[in-house]
Amino acid sequence: MTRKQPARAPLDIGGKLIAPGTRQVVDLPLSMMSDHTPASLSLQVIHGRREGPTIFVSAAIHGDEIIGVEIVRRLIRSPALRRMAGTLLLIPIVNTFGFINHSRYLPDRRDLNRSFPGSAGGSLAARLAHLFTNEVLARSDVGIDLHSAAVNRINLPQIRVDTSNKRALALGRAFAPPVIVNSNLRDGSLREAASERNIPVMVFEAGEGLRFDETAIRIGVKGVLNVLRELGMITARKSSAAAHKPAPQAAVATRTFWVRAAEGGVVRTHCTIGQFVKKGALLGVVSDPFGERDTDILSPHTGLIIGRSNLPIVNEGDALVHIASVPRAAAARADLDTLEESFEGDPLFDEDEIL
Secondary structure, three states, rough: OOOOOOOOOOOEEEEEOOOOOOOEEEEEEEEEOOOOOEEEEEEEEOOOEEEEEEEEEEOOOOOOHHHHHHHHHHHHOHHHHHOOEEEEEEEEEOOOHHHHHOOOOOOOOOOOOOOOOOOOOOOOOHHHHHOHHHHHHHHHEEEEEEEEEOOOOEEEEEEEEEEOOOOHHHHHHHHHHOOEEEEOOOOOOHHHHHOOOOOOOOEEEEEEOOOOOHHHHHHHHHHHHHHHHHHHOOEEEEEEEHHOOOOOOOOEEEEEEEEOOOOOOOEEEEEOOOOOEOOOOOEEEEEEEOOOOOOEOOOOOOEEEEEEEEEOEEEEOOOEEEEEEOOHHHHHHHHHHHHHHHOOOOOOOOOOHHO
């Protein structure tokens, strides 16, 4: 005789009770804007009927990094979440103020990702960080924080974790990004606040500020679903499970470096993200505005290009190309055309339903 499982308790958040097997948008009051418009931290809670872990997926901690907003929107529409176990907290826009103003920062020019865990009586950034820490982070077992490069830069889709944290690294591998980059914890960051609570948080970096990138968005959506499957929160459809082929294991870069402009001028870049370069390879040329002098930019190391500047105007010392030290064989995983092909036939990734 099969013993009946006890009913799962509803989730109490923001004064609302979310029943098992339902979803609801919850607004957590934060402050009043200068024009008397209420400001809140809004999230969609999907509370599964069955027991399981709680995971948060956040975007736009930096208000101009909007690619994660679209990733979350598509996740909400994903049919894979209809019979989900556990609880999913989806926060498409953490920094509402920056998002509205197309700005990385809050109105007081503070970086929210240097303000955690925050305080109830501090600056606006501190109060928002405190609200997120206590209402979202404290409820979670795992987190995925979605970012992009800053304005005028572009990043290859990548997961950043502290690779010494075995659980975070394992979940990063499950995400199946083109590359995993070791990233040390920074003071005041969400990852640092999570680490102090023993909550593994992965950062997904892809694309550029104030822009959408379709390939990067699809990698992000599929990656989050991969992590949910790894945690046992969702399963592939039985009818098409055989169609899914595990992705090649991502390269892990324990060291990265920026190639910087040796002098100011106008730069013509001859490389792109996802490209493998050897030591001494020509990355670009810096010229003076009169065209009288050209200075070659050469790669000081062999590795994979995971980020670059899109701005042709440079000053001496400006960061131009971001390179990760990985072997050529591992760098093949970063081919974006191959990644696009991997979306086809994946039972978790039904793009016709989520676009």
